[in-house]
Amino acid sequence: MRGWLLAAVVLADLGGASARAEDCGKNGEGFNRWLNSFKQVAILDGVSAGAFDAALGGVSYDPEVKRHDGGVAMFGHNFAGFAASHVTPGMVARGKAELKRYAEPLAKIEQRFGVPGPVLVAIWGQETSFGGDNGSFPTYTALATLAYDCRRAERYRAELIDALMLVERGIVQHPSQLRGAWAGEIGQTQLMPSAYLMFATTPDGTGTPDLVHDGADALASTANFLKAHGWQQGAGWDEGEPNFAAILQWNSAEIYAKTVALFADRLAGR
Missing domain, CATH: 1.10.530.10 (Lysozyme)
Known part of the structure; x- marks a missing residue:
């Protein structure tokens, strides 16, 4: 039910690492290569390598998240x-x-x-x-999938950085266990990581x-x-x-x- 509460985040010019992280895809092909390049972006944004690995180590592209995103229904008119x-x-x-x-x-x-x-x-x-x-979707898998997907990559890369900052600051201590909505919302009222x-x-x-x-x-x-x-x-x-x-x-x-x-x-x- 949640709308996407996405704060606008302006990423600094990150040189070559940023250029490589501009890659996106419509399926899982190339996901691991992109994730490796995004690690450098996250580190330059203040996320430690340890926090990145704790949250995203071993994460793979989730086609189920992509299916939800591609087929998301609006609330209708009634x-x-x-x-x-x-x-x-x-x-x-x-x-x-x-x-x-x-x-x-x-x-x-x-x-x-x-x-x-x-x-x-x-x-x-x-x-x-x-x-x-x-929600039952692994939060960091969902966010990484949407950050790689071409449809809303810029929005979700900002959210993924904020989600990594939750780990960096010790707010999320067991990222692999965190579950939420398919679009990355967290908690009992479904806040996006930026919120x-x-x-x-x-x-x-x-x-x-x-x-x-x-x-x-x-x-x-x-x-x-x-x-x-x-x-x-x-x-x-x-x-x-x-x-x-x-x-x-x-x-x-x-x-x-x-x-x-x-x-x-x-x-x-x-």
């Missing part, structure tokens, strides 16, 4: 049908239970960022069924956030993202209200944003 299948009575009941269970951290989060719990829990529910399904680096936080801003295993940290990081993208405390979030634009920054598909807003309305008792 909001009523989409919302009916994603804001079910069962989902609403579960969401209300999570609001109660996470009442304390959600209160801290709203105090810090001004984003109400119903909106955060609605996104959480839509993204991963409240942390129940973060993880920029917005990961805990409810009170102390300690080391863990967006994969800690729901409260994932909710806090989502609120941080929304605040940075224009969320206005106390304003409405439905279509036509000020904060609908911030939800669109989370995911630019209007049907998705309207579904999140509707879900949040139900959770808030509207």
Whole structure:
């Protein structure tokens, strides 16, 4: 369900190594040669050889990721049908239970960022069924495959560098075990690596956030993202209200944003 939260990253002129890393492909042919050249790009960008090898050593091109990317379906044009299948009575009941269970951290989060719990829990529910399904694709394999593929190589090479920085900084300690969505999103609310680096936080801003295993940290990081993208405390979030634009920054598909807003309305008792 996630849109691609991809930050623009300008890579420095890396000479010959950069030129070689400009190669791309539409299948696995040439992937290993490209990956070897990309290692030099990553090192010049501040990633150690050890972090690169820990994340990408032995990684191979994944045609399943390519198939998902080539056949990705948009949300369509039928909001009523989409919302009916994603804001079910069962989902609403579960969401209300999570609001109660996470009442304390959600209160801290709203105090810090001004984003109400119903909106955060609605996104959480839509993204991963409240942390129940973060995705099963090996994250570094998926990102490397998309970074090599010609369709969106520049975007994903930037994301791959950011994902490697998560290893370099010790945020991801076991990269081979990290699993997420086929497009490289990580954690219980599905942040891209660039967004993880920029917005990961805990409810009170102390300690080391863990967006994969800690729901409260994932909710806090989502609120941080929304605040940075224009969320206005106390304003409405439905279509036509000020904060609908911030939800669109989370995911630019209007049907998705309207579904999140509707879900949040139900959770808030509207």
